[in-house]
Amino acid sequence: MSEKAIEKLKFSGVKKSFGAKHVLNGIDLSVAEGKSLVIIGGSGTGKSVMLKCALGILRPDSGSILVNGGETVNLGHSERDEMMRKFGMLFQGGALFDSLNIWENIAFGLVQGRKMNRKDAKEIAIEKIKAVGLKPEVAHLYPAELSGGMQKRVGLARAVATSPEIIFFDEPTTGLDPIMADVINNLIVEQVKSLGATALSITHDMASARKIADFVAMIHEGRIVWHGPVGDLDHSGNAFVDQFIHGRADGPITRRTA
Amino acid sequence: MNEQTNSILNTRFNVFLAIGHGLLVFFERTGRLVKFIARALYHCFTPPWFPSQLLRQLIDIGYYSLPVVGMTALFTGMVLALQSYTGFARFNAESAIAGVVVLSVTRELSPVLAGLMVAGRIGASIAAEIGTMRVTEQIDALTTLSVNPFKYLIAPRVIAATLMLPFLVLIGDIIGVFGGYVVSIYNLGFNSSSYLSQTWDIVETMDVVSGLYKAAAFGFIVALMGCYHGFNSGRGAQGVGAATTNAVVSSSIFILIFNYILTQVFFS
Numbered sequence A: 001m002s003e004k005a006i007e008k009l010k011f012s013g014v015k016k017s018f019g020a021k022h023v024l025n026g027i028d029l030s031v032a033e034g035k036s037l038v039i040i041g042g043s044g045t046g047k048s049v050m051l052k053c054a055l056g057i058l059r060p061d062s063g064s065i066l067v068n069g070g071e072t073v074n075l076g077h078s079e080r081d082e083m084m085r086k087f088g089m090l091f092q093g094g095a096l097f098d099s100l101n102i103w104e105n106i107a108f109g110l111v112q113g114r115k116m117n118r119k120d121a122k123e124i125a126i127e128k129i130k131a132v133g134l135k136p137e138v139a140h141l142y143p144a145e146l147s148g149g150m151q152k153r154v155g156l157a158r159a160v161a162t163s164p165e166i167i168f169f170d171e172p173t174t175g176l177d178p179i180m181a182d183v184i185n186n187l188i189v190e191q192v193k194s195l196g197a198t199a200l201s202i203t204h205d206m207a208s209a210r211k212i213a214d215f216v217a218m219i220h221e222g223r224i225v226w227h228g229p230v231g232d233l234d235h236s237g238n239a240f241v242d243q244f245i246h247g248r249a250d251g252p253i254t255r256r257t258a
Numbered sequence B: 001m002n003e004q005t006n007s008i009l010n011t012r013f014n015v016f017l018a019i020g021h022g023l024l025v026f027f028e029r030t031g032r033l034v035k036f037i038a039r040a041l042y043h044c045f046t047p048p049w050f051p052s053q054l055l056r057q058l059i060d061i062g063y064y065s066l067p068v069v070g071m072t073a074l075f076t077g078m079v080l081a082l083q084s085y086t087g088f089a090r091f092n093a094e095s096a097i098a099g100v101v102v103l104s105v106t107r108e109l110s111p112v113l114a115g116l117m118v119a120g121r122i123g124a125s126i127a128a129e130i131g132t133m134r135v136t137e138q139i140d141a142l143t144t145l146s147v148n149p150f151k152y153l154i155a156p157r158v159i160a161a162t163l164m165l166p167f168l169v170l171i172g173d174i175i176g177v178f179g180g181y182v183v184s185i186y187n188l189g190f191n192s193s194s195y196l197s198q199t200w201d202i203v204e205t206m207d208v209v210s211g212l213y214k215a216a217a218f219g220f221i222v223a224l225m226g227c228y229h230g231f232n233s234g235r236g237a238q239g240v241g242a243a244t245t246n247a248v249v250s251s252s253i254f255i256l257i258f259n260y261i262l263t264q265v266f267f268s
């Protein structure tokens, strides 16, 4: 493995509980620069929580999260604002601004975050709208006027519009038809390859995982139980992974943990 | 120790425990609110500002509240004239009506009622909007796009409400006095010019200005409580509903409390 590559993002011993509920029990994981890591795991195992900890939306109870080698847990407000410029995030639920139309949503980080003028930002937004397979006419619609899958694609366009260094995708293909899912997979691969971005994605969709991942990590009960190159997925020798990729009801993962 | 003292001690202990716990919760909440206010104020006064957001809020809070505030002031002035006539007629003191109307309206009724109406109209909508944004992760999305939610969402609302409420109250003052005038002239048969001169003679700048200061304070309270409860909204539709209720109730109570404090400060 390319162990020598620079670690862009590194979790060590990250723990997070909500009250008595322990969601993350010591996550150790790192992503090399320019690589795409896909996290798989059952519903409710803390995948989204893990991304939110990396983004600083949630504060881990303990552990460390390094970005470009610098500690990000306990950063001050202004340093965190600065760090956010490196990040792009596709939220699981879209999280589009419902008071703004589609192009304003996509251009939001450019116009409000980076003070780009609206005309240039709109051009970039329209470009991104086309890139995610939507018609330019949707630019002036509002999020509530789009279907769930269309909203997802707008969320994706918004996440990549600022050309971030590290992009987080929380279930990018959920709710899309198989063809559109593949368009999105290609788009993610393209973003990572052409922009040299580092990607951390969550998915339940194994076809998507195989397509976009350089590495795969499996999370179970708040820990990473397997981590390796995507090519090793089918002969990981790990019972959790085998059960998950084949979608079997019986195995070490029981319904109780879902 | 015998059994009896033991049980007395136990119940005492429980009482202290309950009081202590209550106090802790109270201080924790107060601390959180104070921290929120400090953060909100800091972001009101530091760049970057979002002028288009501010403009939207100025229009929403100022312009669109005019009908509600105007109607409230009109009927308050009218009913005030009617009521004080009934009372004062018993002492043959009808000539005091003009004074009663103008002083009550400018000092108390216009700011307090406008504050309460705006708490219902604006406080609720701010809490619901920001609460929904919290629940649907739009606030998190703002942060990931390098926009501080305090600057983008909270500062414009707080600034707009603090600036617009005095404006609304000034208009309310005029409409309220006009309401009293209309009832006195057309219903109670007063002489128009003497009513107006009585009004002018009695009202002083401070009566109006104190009301406007109060209005600014109430605007600040309404926007702040709306933002605070929305920002800390619980999960789901239920969380947003509770945030909305809490915003209206707490801002109304704070308005009444601060009205007393400010009156004491201005007129004693």
Ligand SMILES: Nc1ncnc2c1ncn2[C@@H]1O[C@H](COP(=O)(O)OP(=O)(O)OP(=O)(O)O)[C@@H](O)[C@H]1O
Pocket: A018, A023, A042, A043, A044, A045, A046, A047, A048, A049, A050, A092
């Ligand atoms: N803000 C929060 N407050 C309390 N509990 C939370 C919060 N966020 C997440 N949780 C809990 O943490 C657990 C993990 O949630 P998370 O959203 O990370 O799951 P997930 O792995 O992303 O699942 P899915 O694949 O269904 O999206 C869940 O049991 C959830 O109830």
Ligand SMILES: [Mg+2]
Pocket: A047, A048, A049, A092, A170
């Ligand atoms: Mg999730």
